[in-house]
Every structure is written in structure tokens, then in C-alpha cells.
């Protein structure tokens with residue numbers, strides 16, 4: 001029998017606000033333990049949370065970017081549970097009236113356009129971070145109360161690759177929208193995985209297995225692959241699966257059942273009495289709608305159509321919004337957008353990773369890239385010299401034109417100069433000349449190389465080839 | 476008379492009750508439920524449920540950073556601390 005898997009993902013993303021969700025403590029990664037805390041986020045008695053308007057704005061903006069409905073009324077609820085990293089013994093979240101509902105994400109996976117439904121994206125708060133010692137644990141509440149968006153997908157993902165592409169697309173969308181920096185290293189994105197297996201053709205979903213708290217996409221991929229294989233194996237061998245929560249052990253590369261330790265959850269949700277409901281006005285929605293940006297998939301399609309870029313190059317650019325913005329500025333007035341993209345993807349990216357620069361640090365401006373491509377296109381410099389000019393502009397931030405003049409790098413197309421170079425090379429290499437006359441094409445390439453060297457790389461290579469051929473074959 | 480699983484509720488609240496307390500609180504909780512149950516006698520057809528009695532919505536604050544507590548002050552009421560952290564019993568994953 002053949003089996004198929006169904007995956008649903010819950011993605012938690014820290015919002016990019018200055019302050020926390022309910023208090024004025026800074027929303028900032030790191031810091032000495034328990035120094036970004038106050039009575040509100042420490043859950044002291046008698047304090048009152050007040051909602052951060054920017055977090056609400058970013059939530060609604062996410063809803064717009066994910067094609068969600070925006071209910072007229074939203075509220076917050078308490079989810080009650082005891083765990084040392086929850087300072088209040090409850091988490092404030094949105095239970096039955098979330099800020100956004102029913103949307104979708106469109107993305108490309110395995111050369112197809114896919115669409116995955118979004119059940120909801122609701123706002124909640126992050127919890128503290130625990131460290132474990134020999135006999136005790138310790139809790140740092142710097143992260144407690146940081147606004148956290150939970151984006152729940154429908155169980156509509158049908159392969160591990162598709163799950164991975166969904167996560168990457170979601171991350172890019174959130175970075176594009178300025179919703180979150182999505183820095184995985186800083187724990188800004190975590191996800192829970194739901195995976196079930198059923199025989200192909202069966203309508204009902206199989207037993208749902210949940211794997212909680214994955215903090216890297218590569219880990220999620222590995223866990224999903226492992227779990228898929230495990231479930232299929234159990235079913236193939238005539239076994240039965242149960243609905244359960246499993247834990248991914250990265251070192252072992254396996255999931256383990258958490259059944260034994262888990263008590264049936266009863267969160268006793270209740271409306272948060274300390275927070276009033278939200279009934280946003282149309283004007284507020286309209287003002288947020290102005291921040292809706294072009295989605296990565298739309299941008300990808302535009303680059304391929306307007307600039308004629310190949311899919312691979314487009315993907316690389318689009319997945320890096322700041323580089324994509326840089327490219328657009330450089331390509332804006334260029335007749336050769338492909339050459340612009342090549343310089344950015346090859347030379348610029350290599351220099352950036354070597355010197356550990358981000359786009360904001362660059363001395364070389366988008367207009368410089370445009371100018372450099374023009375210089376090559378017009379024959380002012382050849383493409384080999386362009387590399388040298390590029391490096392000089394990268395280092396100095398001076399204009400390419402200026403570098404060419406300063407270093408005397410302009411291409412030599414003047415025929416008397418080229419003739420003289422060619423004559424000199426022909427005279428010095430009688431053997432190669434003979435070889436070429438005997439029909440060896442390589443010999444011409446060698447002679448051409450000699451002329452280029454003599455001209456310090458500045459001669460027009462096409463012209464050199466022509467002159468050499470003419471002078472050797474019809475002396 | 477509504478039956479309440481007092482043991483279960485106590486477990487959720489992480490409190491230990493003696494048998495005598497279980498019986499006493501069980502009775503009291505049932506009385507409360509019975510009282511609240513009176514609401515079921517009302518006809519609420521067509522009335523939206525409300526979560527607050529005060530007609531106030533959209534209470535927010537600007538996204539501005541305010542000073543936090545010092546680590547020393549934050550831990551002052553903690554029964555125990557360790558390396559600037561709140562010390563708690565070992566958390567088992």
C-alpha cells in the first residue's frame with residue numbers, strides 16, 4: 001500500500017517592536033539576565049498590561065500580507081498553565097477572537113505554484129528562557145512578554161520539501177513586511193510541526209503527531225523526514241499510530257514520545273479581564289494597508305519578466321530583500337539588467353562575504369554598478385578590466401569612470417597601438433605564428449594572450465584577434 | 476446539584492487538599508455553580524456575549540521603551556537566585 005503524509009505548521013515569530021507587548025521594557029535579544037524586566041513582565045501582583053499599538057499594527061499587516069480576513073472584533077485570553085518560564089502562570093494570547101483569520105500563502109515548490117491555507121495569525125507573548133544546571137534550573141525573563149505572532153497553517157502541506165519551501169517563503173514575507181527580523185540564531189522564529197500519515201486515497205487524516213519547539217528550519221526538515229519514515233514504517237508493519245506529542249532529539253536524529261510525562265492539557269482559557277477588546281476602525285486598517293509591500297513571489301515573477309533574469313538568480317536576489325532593493329536601484333536605468341545582476345550576484349556578493357559587509361555598509365553604490373556595466377557595454381573597458389575596476393570601486397567608493405581615468409584603464413581600440421603590439425608579439429613568437437599558419441587555433445589564443453599582457457589587459461580583445469589573424473594569414 | 480471533580484481542579488491549581496477540605500470546597504464550589512447557573516434561566520436570544528462590563532475598546536500604548544528594573548531589584552523578592560537568574564526546581568524536558 002502507498003502512504004501519503006499531511007503536514008500542518010505553527011510558526012512563532014517575534015515581532016520587531018521597540019518595547020515589549022504589555023510593558024515598556026526593551027524588546028532586545030541578549031542582555032544580562034533579568035535586566036529587561038519590570039513588575040508587568042515579571043507577573044507581579046497588581047500590575048496591568050497595556051497593549052503595544054505597534055504589535056497590533058504588525059499583526060494586522062501580517063494578516064494583509066497573508067491574505068487573511070480581519071475580524072471586526074478581537075480580544076485577548078488567558079491560557080492557564082504552570083511552568084517556570086511563564087511568570088504569571090498564564091500566557092496572554094488570542095483564543096476565539098484572533099486579530100486575523102483564514103488567509104493563504106502562495107509560493108513555488110518543486111517547480112509548481114503551491115497555495116497553503118492560513119488558519120489564523122494571532123498575537124501572544126513570549127515566555128522566559130530557562131537554563132539548566134546540575135540540580136536546579138534558572139529563569140531569565142528578558143524574553144518574557146516580547147510580542148509573538150503565531151501563524152497557523154492548514155494541514156495542506158504534502159511533502160517535506162513543500163514544508164521547507166513554505167517556511168522559507170513565510171520568513172521572506174515577514175522580513176519584506178518589516179514584521180520580524182526572523183533571525184533564527186536569536187530564536188526569533190520557532191515552529192511546531194504536525195504530521196500525520198494515511199493510505200493514499202483515504203479522506204480522513206491519520207493520527208496527528210506533534211513535534212514542538214523546533215528552532216531551525218534545517219532541524220524541522222530533519223524531524224519531518226524522520227517522522228514521516230517512522231510513521232510509514234509503523235503502518236507498513238501493520239502497526240497503529242496514536243495521537244501524541246514527540247520531542248526531536250537533534251543529536252540522535254530521532255523523535256521520542258513525550259506521552260509518559262504529558263498530562264492532558266486543560267488550559268482553561270478565559271477572557272483576559274485586564275485588556276479591553278479591539279474593534280479597529282476602517283481608517284486604521286487603511287493606514288496599515290499603505291505598508292503592504294510587494295510579496296516575494298510577485299517580485300520574483302516581475303524580475304523574470306521585466307529583467308529577463310533566470311529563475312535561480314531571481315531566487316537568490318529575492319530571498320535577500322536588501323540585495324534585491326540594491327539590484328533594483330542599479331538596474332533601474334540599465335539596458336543590461338542581466339549584466340547588473342551578474343555583477344551583484346558574483347562580484348558584489350563575493351566581496352561582501354569576504355569582508356563581512358552588509359548592504360548598508362557598502363561604499364559601492366547601485367549607480368556605480370550601472371555605470372560599470374555601461375563602461376563595458378560601450379567598449380570603454382573590457383570585461384577583465386571591469387573586474388579590476390569593480391574591486392577598486394568596492395574598496396574606495398569612487399566612481400568607475402574616475403577609477404578608469406585615474407588608473408588609465410580605458411580599453412585600447414586605437415588601431416596603430418594595437419598594430420604595434422601585435423607586430424611585437426608576432427616577431428617574438430615565430431613558432432606560434434607557424435603553428436597558427438599550420439591551422440592550430442590554440443596558437444592564436446596564445447598570441448592573443450601575449451598581446452593582452454603587453455597591453456596590461458587594456459587592449460580590445462576582439463580587435464586583437466582580428467589584427468593578429470589578418471597580419472599572420474595575409475602579411 | 477452540579478458535580479465537581481475537586482481533585483482535578485486542585486491538581487490544575489497545583490494545590491494539595493485534605494479529604495476534609497475536598498468535601499468542604501466541593502460543596503462550596505457546587506453552590507457557586509448553582510448560583511451562576513441562574514443565568515441559564517434568562518432569555519439571551521439575540522444578545523452578543525460580552526467580555527467586559529465597561530464599554531471601552533482599543534486601549535493601547537505607544538511603542539516606547541521605558542526603564543526596566545535592575546537585576547538586583549528584579550530578584551529582590553525571589554526566594555532564591557543564581558547567576559542573575561530566578562532559581563527554580565530542576566525543569567525536566
Ligand SMILES: [Zn+2]
Pocket residue numbers: 020023024025036037038039040041042145
Ligand atoms: Zn517589563
